[in-house]
Each structure stands twice: as C-alpha cells, then as structure tokens.
Amino acid sequence: MRPRAVWRRPTKKISIFEAAGRRPAAYMPQPQRYIAHFDLDAFFVSVECLNDPSLKGKPLLVGGHSDRGVVAACSYEARKYGIHSAMPIRTALRLCPHATVVGNARGEYSKYSRWVTEIIAAIAPLFEKASIDEFYLDLTGMERFHDPYQWTIALREEIISATKLPISFALASNKMVSKIATQEAKPNGYIHVPPGMEQEFLAPLKVNKIPGVGEQTWQVMQEMGIITIRDLSEQPVELLERRFGKYGTDLWHKARGIHDSEVVPYHEAKSISTENTFEENKTDMEFLMAELVRMTERVAYELRQDDKTAGCIAVKIRYPDFETTSRQTTIPYTFYDDELIAKAKELFHKLYRKGTPIRLMGVRLSELTSEAIQTNLFENTQRKTELYKAIDDVKERFGKDAVVKAGGQKAEGDRSVGKATSRFLRRSGDEKENQ
Numbered sequence: 001m002r003p004r005a006v007w008r009r010p011t012k013k014i015s016i017f018e019a020a021g022r023r024p025a026a027y028m029p030q031p032q033r034y035i036a037h038f039d040l041d042a043f044f045v046s047v048e049c050l051n052d053p054s055l056k057g058k059p060l061l062v063g064g065h066s067d068r069g070v071v072a073a074c075s076y077e078a079r080k081y082g083i084h085s086a087m088p089i090r091t092a093l094r095l096c097p098h099a100t101v102v103g104n105a106r107g108e109y110s111k112y113s114r115w116v117t118e119i120i121a122a123i124a125p126l127f128e129k130a131s132i133d134e135f136y137l138d139l140t141g142m143e144r145f146h147d148p149y150q151w152t153i154a155l156r157e158e159i160i161s162a163t164k165l166p167i168s169f170a171l172a173s174n175k176m177v178s179k180i181a182t183q184e185a186k187p188n189g190y191i192h193v194p195p196g197m198e199q200e201f202l203a204p205l206k207v208n209k210i211p212g213v214g215e216q217t218w219q220v221m222q223e224m225g226i227i228t229i230r231d232l233s234e235q236p237v238e239l240l241e242r243r244f245g246k247y248g249t250d251l252w253h254k255a256r257g258i259h260d261s262e263v264v265p266y267h268e269a270k271s272i273s274t275e276n277t278f279e280e281n282k283t284d285m286e287f288l289m290a291e292l293v294r295m296t297e298r299v300a301y302e303l304r305q306d307d308k309t310a311g312c313i314a315v316k317i318r319y320p321d322f323e324t325t326s327r328q329t330t331i332p333y334t335f336y337d338d339e340l341i342a343k344a345k346e347l348f349h350k351l352y353r354k355g356t357p358i359r360l361m362g363v364r365l366s367e368l369t370s371e372a373i374q375t376n377l378f379e380n381t382q383r384k385t386e387l388y389k390a391i392d393d394v395k396e397r398f399g400k401d402a403v404v405k406a407g408g409q410k411a412e413g414d415r416s417v418g419k420a421t422s423r424f425l426r427r428s429g430d431e432k433e434n435q
C-alpha cells in the first residue's frame with residue numbers, strides 16, 4: 001500500500017497548484033453536505049399544553065411567578081402582544097394582562113426532550129443536541145440511498161405522532177442556513193434550501209436573523225444602512241472588517257451562506273441541576289448557606305431517584321450585574337447529601353466575592369454513572385445507603401420538603417429544580433430553550 005500523502009509546509013513559496021497532491025483536506029473541494037436542523041416549537045409552552053389541554057390557544061408565559069422572573073418561553077398567542085423570551089414577566093403582563101403564567105415543570109421538559117432525543121438517536125446516523133429542544137443532523141452520504149429531504153419529513157412525522165409536540169425543521173448544506181431556515185419554517189413546518197440556493201434564500205431576510213447577531217450589532221448595521229442579508233453581502237469585506245474586526249469577515253461569509261462548522265456528535269451524559277433567582281439580592285450568609293444546602297439536597301435526591309452517583313459537582317453564582325461565575329470539582333462518586341453539601345460549600349467559598357449581593361445561585365451534578373457506587377465502598381456504605389433510602393421514602397410520601405436538614409429550613413421555595421441533559425458543564429451558561 002502506498003503511504004498516505006502528508007501535508008508539509010512548502011519550504012519555498014509555491015502555488016497551491018504546484019502543491020497539488022500534498023495538500024490537506026481543507027483544500028479539497030468539500031463534498032455536498034446535508035444538514036438538517038430540528039427545533040421544537042415553543043417547546044416549554046407545548047409541554048405545558050400537553051399537560052393541561054385547557055391552556056391551548058391562550059396567551060401563555062412560561063417562567064417564574066415572582067416579580068423578578070423573566071419569560072423563559074411564551075406561546076404564539078402571547079407573541080402577538082409583543083412579548084418575547086427573556087422579557088421580565090412584569091413587563092409581559094403589562095402588555096397582556098390576561099396572559100397565564102405557567103411553568104417550572106422542568107422534570108417534564110427533560111422527559112420530553114429525552115423522548116425526542118431517543119427517537120432521533122434511533123435512526124439518525126450523526127446528530128448533535130444543541131439545546132434542550134434543538135438538534136442538528138448530518139445526513140451527508142445518505143443521498144446515495146435515500147432522498148434526505150423525504151427522510152427528514154418522515155422523521156418529523158414520527159416525532160409528532162409519538163410525542164404530540166409540534167416541531168419544525170429545515171434541510172440545507174450547513175448548520176447556519178438550516179438554523180435560519182427552521183425559524184422561517186415555524187410554526188410547525190419545514191423547508192428545504194437546495195444546494196446552491198443558500199445565498200438566494202438568505203438575501204431578503206433581515207441581518208438579525210443570523211444567529212449571534214445581537215441587538216448591538218443590529219443597531220450598528222441599521223445605522224450603516226445594512227438591513228437585509230443581501231445588503232450585508234454587498235458590502236466590501238474590508239469595510240466590515242474595519243468596523244467589526246474578524247467578526248465582520250465572519251458575517252460577510254455568513255451572508256453568502258458559507259459556514260463550515262461541523263455537527264458535533266451527541267453522547268448521553270446527563271447532569272442534574274437546580275438554580276434559584278432570589279426575590280431580592282442576598283448577602284445574608286446564613287440564608288445563602290441554608291439555600292445552598294437545600295439546593296444540594298434537592299439535586300442529590302433527584303440523583304438517587306435515578307439510581308445514579310455523581311463524579312462532579314459545580315456551584316454557580318450570578319451577581320446583580322449579571323456577571324456569572326461557576327466553579328466545579330471532581331469528587332469520588334457519591335449520592336450522599338453530606339458529602340455533596342461539604343463540596344458545595346467548599347466551592348461556594350472559593351467562588352464567592354465576600355459581601356457582594358447575589359442574584360442567583362445554582363448547583364449542578366454531572367458525570368453521572370450507575371455503576372460507580374459499587375467501586376467506592378467504604379465501611380458504613382450499606383447502612384448509610386439504607387438511611388438515605390429511608391429518608392427518600394419519607395420525602396416521597398410527605399413531599400420533598402418534609403425532610404430538610406437543620407441548615408436548610410430557612411430557604412425559600414424552589415423555583416427552578418430540574419434535570420437537564422447537558423454535556424457542557426464546563427460552560428457556566430445553562431441550556432436554554434430556543435424558540
């Protein structure tokens with residue numbers, strides 16, 4: 001067999017054509033790719049409506065009931081009033097006073113999210129779970145056997161008939177175009193952007209439809225007279241680079257429908273997390289410690305319910321200016337409250353800027369595994385396990401707050417308990433629902 005050609009930097013300047021034969025894959029013409037983007041429509045709202053069909057067709061806000069809560073998701077009926085996610089609930093209720101505030105069924109959201117993930121995982125050759133309700137599928141190569149578009153249509157129908165959740169998708173040649181196209185397909189629809197049609201498809205859309213173009217960039221673009229993606233693609237790239245740096249070049253390529261990013265395969269690795277936005281910013285250490293204990297007990301309880309142990313714990317703090325920091329540490333696999341609480345406190349003290357008020361706090365367990373408990377035996381494991389199982393039985397019978405350690409009694413009601421499937425503990429951000 002001939003050895004594979006290896007790309008080496010040419011010792012003297014030669015043209016790319018002279019170098020032919022030893023050029024790296026990046027210089028090869030890229031094969032036509034087929035990337036599908038699936039996104040559940042108003043996911044949290046759809047789940048709430050499945051649980052309570054009387055909510056269907058009403059303006060709904062999913063989010064915390066407290067004064068300081070923000071809209072995590074809203075129904076299409078609510079959007080007609082100008083409501084959008086991340087808007088304070090208070091503002092939303094001013095725009096639409098008869099809207100119903102629902103939510104916090106985080107366990108339910110994860111359950112449905114997992115269900116959809118399983119359906120996709122069962123048949124998709126390669127997929128990425130981009131958020132709790134959003135998936136990219138790389139179907140490249142399938143075209144030799146099936147029509148990728150017909151295949152994605154069938155998959156969508158399967159998801160809808162199994163879960164009863166509305167979902168939209170788009171098929172295109174890259175992630176960016178398929179994501180933008182899915183937004184255009186909503187609600188409950190689908191779009192195919194055939195190869196070669198990317199730029200034409202994007203041209204009439206507003207620049208802020210490009211993922212990552214935030215309010216600030218959009219403002220500057222408008223001032224520059226750049227409204228549509230066509231306007232953007234017609235700008236000299238140098239101008240964009242001068243104004244926005246490397247990001248400008250990126251945008252210029254995106255406006256032409258060029259985007260190379262790959263579908264990153266999904267591996268099941270769950271984490272269990274909870275977080276709480278306080279009614280008012282807190283500095284009271286006694287309160288904060290009590291809250292930390294209570295939250296850790298909550299996730300540990302969930303962990304035991306899943307018959308899992310955790311190998312990693314993280315604590316997150318958000319200050320009133322929205323600066324968010326988190327810190328994590330690996331631990332011997334455990335599902336015991338006392339061990340997890342000790343670690344959570346340790347992390348908190350390393351993380352916390354003393355005296356600064358805290359707006360939000362969170363605890364997350366990850367590296368969950370079912371087997372490890374057998375390998376980390378210590379003397380009284382058996383008795384301790386029995387004790388915890390007994391406590392959990394009481395919790396189940398009398399409600400989760402029936403048994404709280406002394407330090408946890410002062411804490412407020414939980415508002416964001418939930419299990420999330422996430423591979424990205426290292427990131428401080430949470431899984432978010434994209435509309």
Ligand SMILES: [Mg+2]
Pocket residue numbers: 039040041042043133134433434435
């Ligand atoms: Mg969505």
